Amino acid sequence: xxxxxxxxxxxxxxxxxxxxxxxxxxxxxxxxxxxxxxxxxxxxxxxxxxxxxxxxxxxxxxxxxxxxxxxxxxxxxxxxxxxxxxxxxxxxxxxxxxxxxxxxxxxxxxxxxxxxxxxxxxxxxxxxxxxxxxxxxxxxxxxxxxxxxxxxxxxxxxxxxxxxxxxxxxxxxxxxxxxxxxxxxxxxxxxxxxxxxxxxxxxxxxxxxxxxxxxxxxxxxxxxxxxxxxxxxxxxxxxxxxxxxxxxxxxxxxxxxxxxxxxxxxxxxxxxxxxxxxxxxxxxxxxxxxxxxxxxxxxxxxxxxxxxxxxxxxxxxxxxxxxxxxxxxxxxxxxxxxxxxxxxxxxxxxxxxxxxxxxxxxxxxxxxxxxxxxxxxxxxxxxxxxxxxxxxxxxxxxxxxxxxxxxxxxxxxxxxxxxxxxxxxxxxxxxxxxxxxxxxxxxxxxxxxxxxxxxxxxxxxxxxxxxxxxxxxxxxxxxxx
Amino acid sequence: xxxxxxxxxxxxxxxxxxxxxxxxxxxxxxxxxxxxxxxxxxxxxxxxxxxxxxxxxxxxxxxxxxxxxxxxxxxxxxxxxxxxxxxxxxxxxxxxxxxxxxxxxxxxxxxxxxxxxxxxxxxxxxxxxxxxxxxxxxxxxxxxxxxxxxxxxxxxxxxxxxxxxxxxxxxxxxxxxxxxxxxxxxxxxxxxxxxxxxxxxxxxxxxxxxxxxxxxxxxxxxxxxxxxxxxxxxxxxxxxxxxxxxxxxxxxxxxxxxxxxxxxxxxxxxxxxxxxxxxxxxxxxxxxxxxxxxxxxxxxxxxxxxxxxxxxxxxxxxxxxxxxxxxxxxxxxxxxxxxxxxxxxxxxxxxxxxxxxxxxxxxxxxxxxxxxxxxxxxxxxxxxxxxxxxxxxxxxxxx
Numbered sequence: 001x002x003x004x005x006x007x008x009x010x011x012x013x014x015x016x017x018x019x020x021x022x023x024x025x026x027x028x029x030x031x032x033x034x035x036x037x038x039x040x041x042x043x044x045x046x047x048x049x050x051x052x053x054x055x056x057x058x059x060x061x062x063x064x065x066x067x068x069x070x071x072x073x074x075x076x077x078x079x080x081x082x083x084x085x086x087x088x089x090x091x092x093x094x095x096x097x098x099x100x101x102x103x104x105x106x107x108x109x110x111x112x113x114x115x116x117x118x119x120x121x122x123x124x125x126x127x128x129x130x131x132x133x134x135x136x137x138x139x140x141x142x143x144x145x146x147x148x149x150x151x152x153x154x155x156x157x158x159x160x161x162x163x164x165x166x167x168x169x170x171x172x173x174x175x176x177x178x179x180x181x182x183x184x185x186x187x188x189x190x191x192x193x194x195x196x197x198x199x200x201x202x203x204x205x206x207x208x209x210x211x212x213x214x215x216x217x218x219x220x221x222x223x224x225x226x227x228x229x230x231x232x233x234x235x236x237x238x239x240x241x242x243x244x245x246x247x248x249x250x251x252x253x254x255x256x257x258x259x260x261x262x263x264x265x266x267x268x269x270x271x272x273x274x275x276x277x278x279x280x281x282x283x284x285x286x287x288x289x290x291x292x293x294x295x296x297x298x299x300x301x302x303x304x305x306x307x308x309x310x311x312x313x314x315x316x317x318x319x320x321x322x323x324x325x326x327x328x329x330x331x332x333x334x335x336x337x338x339x340x341x342x343x344x345x346x347x348x349x350x351x352x353x354x355x356x357x358x359x360x361x362x363x364x365x366x367x368x369x370x371x372x373x374x375x376x377x378x379x380x381x382x383x384x385x386x387x388x389x390x391x392x393x394x395x396x397x398x399x400x401x402x403x404x405x406x407x408x409x410x411x412x413x414x415x416x417x418x419x420x421x422x423x424x425x426x427x428x429x430x431x432x433x434x435x436x437x438x439x440x441x442x443x444x445x446x447x448x449x450x451x452x453x454x455x456x457x458x459x460x461x462x463x464x465x466x467x468x469x470x471x472x473x474x475x476x477x478x479x480x481x
Numbered sequence: 482x483x484x485x486x487x488x489x490x491x492x493x494x495x496x497x498x499x500x501x502x503x504x505x506x507x508x509x510x511x512x513x514x515x516x517x518x519x520x521x522x523x524x525x526x527x528x529x530x531x532x533x534x535x536x537x538x539x540x541x542x543x544x545x546x547x548x549x550x551x552x553x554x555x556x557x558x559x560x561x562x563x564x565x566x567x568x569x570x571x572x573x574x575x576x577x578x579x580x581x582x583x584x585x586x587x588x589x590x591x592x593x594x595x596x597x598x599x600x601x602x603x604x605x606x607x608x609x610x611x612x613x614x615x616x617x618x619x620x621x622x623x624x625x626x627x628x629x630x631x632x633x634x635x636x637x638x639x640x641x642x643x644x645x646x647x648x649x650x651x652x653x654x655x656x657x658x659x660x661x662x663x664x665x666x667x668x669x670x671x672x673x674x675x676x677x678x679x680x681x682x683x684x685x686x687x688x689x690x691x692x693x694x695x696x697x698x699x700x701x702x703x704x705x706x707x708x709x710x711x712x713x714x715x716x717x718x719x720x721x722x723x724x725x726x727x728x729x730x731x732x733x734x735x736x737x738x739x740x741x742x743x744x745x746x747x748x749x750x751x752x753x754x755x756x757x758x759x760x761x762x763x764x765x766x767x768x769x770x771x772x773x774x775x776x777x778x779x780x781x782x783x784x785x786x787x788x789x790x791x792x793x794x795x796x797x798x799x800x801x802x803x804x805x806x807x808x809x810x811x812x813x814x815x816x817x818x819x820x821x822x823x824x825x826x827x828x829x830x831x832x833x834x835x836x837x838x839x840x841x842x843x844x845x846x847x848x849x850x851x852x853x854x855x856x857x858x859x860x861x862x863x864x865x866x867x868x869x870x871x872x873x874x875x876x877x878x879x880x
Contacts, residue, residue: 346609346611362619385735385738413686423624435738436738461618
């Protein structure tokens, strides 16, 4: 038993849940066999969400209640990072308002990236670390993967004090079994024959790792209370449990019916979920698979009841709305080439020097508040916006990202460019007499009205198709938390 | 207090092209077309122009940024020419520059030109453009209809008027514009429309339907300004049209970023009109003005402008609109030429087009839409969006 472990966690699953029946129905003409997989929903990113935006939301769900914590490390795990050479974790850290004087790193390259990042944070308990697993995997239309995977994120604040679960130990096997792969410049996974993967890969590697961990910890399999196996169907999970000598009843059922398999984030989502209802003293076995496997063992502490109020998986799942528009899903992922008209031709080049100068405003949503009159404003400027004040150099930082707002005005605009029309925007009223024209996110047509409560979410603002770039800002979404 | 512009500058000639989809001419040719009418009207020649102002908003799509295009198109005699750009108030800015030059004594005869060649852009509606390197990174990608649509939402909410009722009044405004436009041979849209068709139009940006929105057009309008003394020498004694007021109010960010403004009107319209009334010695605009040409980029804009200009009581404009106060045969005709909605909206020309209509009305030249003995009129431009804009108010009358 170590003295390091988990202090807090959070989860985020995109609001939109695509009906698998809608996917299967769309492909029935070519692949009637897919209809058997057409059950439940898969969580999908909206047009303005990606691994980074989900990571930010999961991170906020974790650290918002822990303002006293100041993580010194931030690890972002994903196989779907938007930038191959621009550290994604740094951007996430700035959006979360973390101190600059921290270590940040991206973990990628395998479905084990999530458990790998957890293990990295557990290797040094001298400071708090924030670990976020976030996954969005592009799937080829008509593939089995399309009906299996889903998007989602989970985050963990790791440290050595005030732990809700202690890290007991781990065992890792690194073995180059190519059950699937995605080459660096490919869009999709290439999936190998499933029976070979099952019999020669999964059913051999995982039991071997579990056995070694239990041996190292001098534990019996019966003492395990919760078993978390990410990414497998229920039959395989049951067979695996039996092979490992683990009680079938202790298997987490996963979120196949609601979220889908969230790749490298899946193990973290399962861990967050199980800790929210675990009892003190219970042992949790977490398995991450991919070119080998990581097996981690945690034990819930006497503080585990704290987790009941965390913004966990169940809460974020409860915010979902079902979507049966498969064509829109394809469009969100640029899998159909929609004609968005001439307004989509606008040059969205980002002046990086202006971004860098203003990144605390753009990424962090930091505005100003006048220390003389108390009026807040975004963006922060040298002169107070209050006509009754107007004083110079009286502004202090004011975080808008955590503010609650309300709709002051709105419109549903079918003319302006949106990749999910209509573009909804309007004036948002904040506290301290501030107001700001913002884009609304996650609203359906007819949902907006004056006074609707809002919370701020980090989203993709614009795409620069010409240069393969996109930029982020904050939008106003329905108040949930 | 400054003495103001009242009666210091006379308009001795005006010209305005046919507005619309002018596939036949470029911006340079449109300017020349307006200028030739203007010269004929004034009795002057090109060589008499001592200074000129060019109002052109979307320079990228017309003739480039400088003033040279005006000088070159008209073959002006190498006089000072200045290009101005201030969103939809661009044409009024051109007039203001030329009027101030004459009033200051810097020159005796000045030309104010406004032009826009928008249809070559290929866009329906206004082309998209950058808001600046920083603002592009946070400001939503709004459209003009979407920005003004919020006026209707906030107005409906503030005055507790159901949207269906407000839409009736807005439909009346668009219906009126089409009725007026049908009498104007220079108007872009000269068709009449039923209120039913207006109300059933496809939604552009809730709650604005297609016919709540003005289109954009090609066109040019211009004026030759001089001193009253020179005007009299030109024989403009009996019917001299002069400028009574030129005012501009520009947002400073308070509506956009500070919650004092309620979003139901354009704050700058109230500020600019109050100053203009003071400059023109007008105490009761509703009874003293004979006609108004306001910035009806959207039907709701015209409606709230009636209140901002002090013509309707706050919250009561829809009643006045529906009772026909602002119809061509009403107590205070508004946009008798069809307005932006039907005359058209070539941005840089619109401010001068409004002055052109008042000028024509004051001189009794408005043919089928001629009002009975008008003596003073007001023009109003609102450039930008309700929460951040440039508002110009000009008052033009007989000397």
